[in-house]
Amino acid sequence: MLLFIALPIVSVVLQSMYAPHEQVVVEVENCDVFGCKKSTMVDQDATRELRDAKPLGRFVGSDIYTNRSHLATSEVAIAWRDSDGLSAFFKDIMNLPFYRAMAFTLTFTFVVTPMVLILGFFIAVAVNSIPSLLRGPAIFLSLLPLIITPLIGSLILFWMIDARGIVGALLQTLAGDPNLSLKASTSLTWVTLIVYGIWHSAPFAFVVYYAGLQTVPKDTLESAMIDGASRWEQIRYVVLPHLLPLTTFIALIQLMDNFRVFEPIMGFNASAHAVSLSYFIYDDLGGETRLLSSAAATSVLTIVGVTILLMPVLIRAWRDFGRKQGT
Amino acid sequence: MSKVADRRSPVLVLFIWAFLFLWLVIAAFPFFWTFWGSFKVEGDFFSKADWTWALFGHLTPVETGGNFTGDGYHGAWVQEEFWRAALNTVIVVVSVVAISLTFGTLAGYALSRSTYNYAFWLLILALIFRAMPPITLVSGYLLPFYQWNLWGHLPTSIIVLVAINQPFTLWMLTSFFRNIPKDLDESAMVDGCTHFQAFRHVIIPVMWPGVITTGLFSLLLAYNDFAVTAMLLSKDNQTMVPKIASFLGTTQTKGNVMFAVASVVSVTAPLFILVMFFQRQIVSGLTAGAVKG
Numbered sequence: 001m002l003l004f005i006a007l008p009i010v011s012v013v014l015q016s017m018y019a020p021h022e023q024v025v026v027e028v029e030n031c032d033v034f035g036c037k038k039s040t041m042v043d044q045d046a047t048r049e050l051r052d053a054k055p056l057g058r059f060v061g062s063d064i065y066t067n068r069s070h071l072a073t074s075e076v077a078i079a080w081r082d083s084d085g086l087s088a089f090f091k092d093i094m095n096l097p098f099y100r101a102m103a104f105t106l107t108f109t110f111v112v113t114p115m116v117l118i119l120g121f122f123i124a125v126a127v128n129s130i131p132s133l134l135r136g137p138a139i140f141l142s143l144l145p146l147i148i149t150p151l152i153g154s155l156i157l158f159w160m161i162d163a164r165g166i167v168g169a170l171l172q173t174l175a176g177d178p179n180l181s182l183k184a185s186t187s188l189t190w191v192t193l194i195v196y197g198i199w200h201s202a203p204f205a206f207v208v209y210y211a212g213l214q215t216v217p218k219d220t221l222e223s224a225m226i227d228g229a230s231r232w233e234q235i236r237y238v239v240l241p242h243l244l245p246l247t248t249f250i251a252l253i254q255l256m257d258n259f260r261v262f263e264p265i266m267g268f269n270a271s272a273h274a275v276s277l278s279y280f281i282y283d284d285l286g287g288e289t290r291l292l293s294s295a296a297a298t299s300v301l302t303i304v305g306v307t308i309l310l311m312p313v314l315i316r317a318w319r320d321f322g323r324k325q326g327t
Numbered sequence: 328m329s330k331v332a333d334r335r336s337p338v339l340v341l342f343i344w345a346f347l348f349l350w351l352v353i354a355a356f357p358f359f360w361t362f363w364g365s366f367k368v369e370g371d372f373f374s375k376a377d378w379t380w381a382l383f384g385h386l387t388p389v390e391t392g393g394n395f396t397g398d399g400y401h402g403a404w405v406q407e408e409f410w411r412a413a414l415n416t417v418i419v420v421v422s423v424v425a426i427s428l429t430f431g432t433l434a435g436y437a438l439s440r441s442t443y444n445y446a447f448w449l450l451i452l453a454l455i456f457r458a459m460p461p462i463t464l465v466s467g468y469l470l471p472f473y474q475w476n477l478w479g480h481l482p483t484s485i486i487v488l489v490a491i492n493q494p495f496t497l498w499m500l501t502s503f504f505r506n507i508p509k510d511l512d513e514s515a516m517v518d519g520c521t522h523f524q525a526f527r528h529v530i531i532p533v534m535w536p537g538v539i540t541t542g543l544f545s546l547l548l549a550y551n552d553f554a555v556t557a558m559l560l561s562k563d564n565q566t567m568v569p570k571i572a573s574f575l576g577t578t579q580t581k582g583n584v585m586f587a588v589a590s591v592v593s594v595t596a597p598l599f600i601l602v603m604f605f606q607r608q609i610v611s612g613l614t615a616g617a618v619k620g
Contacts, residue, residue, distance in 0.1 A: 009467060010467075011467035011468070011471060012466055119350075123350050125343075127347065140602060142350070142354050143610075144354055148595060149550070149551040149568055149594060149598070151568055151572060152591050155571070155575075156595075157357055159373070159584075160357055164373035165373055166360065204613065207610055211614035231339075257457075260461075266575075281466055284466075285462075285465070285558055292466070292469060299463035302463050303459065306458045314451070317451065
């Protein structure tokens, strides 16, 4: 099991430092009656031999990391030097593919996560207050967006928001603009993807919060009531503190899940306007030319990103663990 | 709690019901809409002229003669050979669940009876695996798999899916077995059972709830996966989800969109049934992490 996690990481790190071999070029001299001409041609055999001998490619060190499609250090440096003002700098940066993917991924993660927490909490409170006979069906219907395959879920929504689909047509009528299309502009595409993300993940927060609400101590709630707390105050001072550990848990899971957002971009066919890190890798891996080393470099950068994102949580878990061992 | 104290103002009640209703519509309506529309022709499913066409089918009778049509399903399952993808999915899902549960139960039982707290490290491993986008792992697997000629086969992706899933399975089963009191197998051994007999006759009969919950989650993972199966399987061995993704490339031709719609509904239907029967287990599985983690 460790093998399966450690090996691919080693493999991507290795791959990211190698670039594919260039073709072996030989110079041949063709002599005919008009004299000799030198021409270059690809030596197929030598190329194949070289590729077989060193399948990884030639060692290039950190070149792939710093080239234009990844960290693009020289481009960033030029942009920093030449552009006047921060906004111009950011505009330049956003033209670089890696930073664009990074920007979308981070925006998606940090918008969707809090929204999911809030929406999930309110759904849980609402479901908790209806007669218990109706709760089962309500939970059933709420679970659907969560259980559905992400690609399938985003396709279903994609067809609905199509300009000819029901939601798309409704929006056109509401906005009074018959040419409105959610797929045409970058900002609207981002909004669509974020709405999808919330739709998909809110049930998770709901289910966890709902389970948490069942264990809210009744005595504390009653004593708060006797002390004259209003309904809102009861939620604020009794229920919310009780649910705080759950909130950390949901936020952690959501941060991880949203950071690797990938399928919706496929489903919504949105790669022209929004690209996430995962999609960036997928794009490199697929297609005619499999850019393995480029994908590997992005993978390494993504893993670094995940580690930074999870660092606070891991440190806390480690401390808790140490405390448990100590007692 | 007393009923009087629980009384709410009518405005609040109304607000709660309205909110809940709105959410349920948002959550579930797209599925019913797509299901209904999959029996129509494309002109009705995407009806710009009049949205009621999609409900009552204006063009469907004109084009096919009946109020509902199975053309989309016929096209997808027979013409585009979606049944092959469905078969592959069944193979992958069943193998992944069977393998990860077999190893998971044995290892989980062993780990839970050991004195050292493995659960923590398993949890950390499961967390790391969960945090890592599967596609980054896949990009690590690709090159070795090409070299060893393993790429494109079903067993390869089954193994990868099991590997990605295993830390989570192990962690869940370990914490589940911890809740089965140690006294149970100890008393069996006092009565003369060997270690294995104790497991066979005492633990296996009581372990099913935990195993079913864990199995459900590996099933969902294998069924819903796109990144691994799309990258590691050749075109003949594709499972359902990558197959649908490949439908999308050819949606421009008329009728093909309905193939995709029909196959999407076909993929959703088993999930629907799954949630219907195992709702309790899914909910308890989702919350188990929160309570124990």
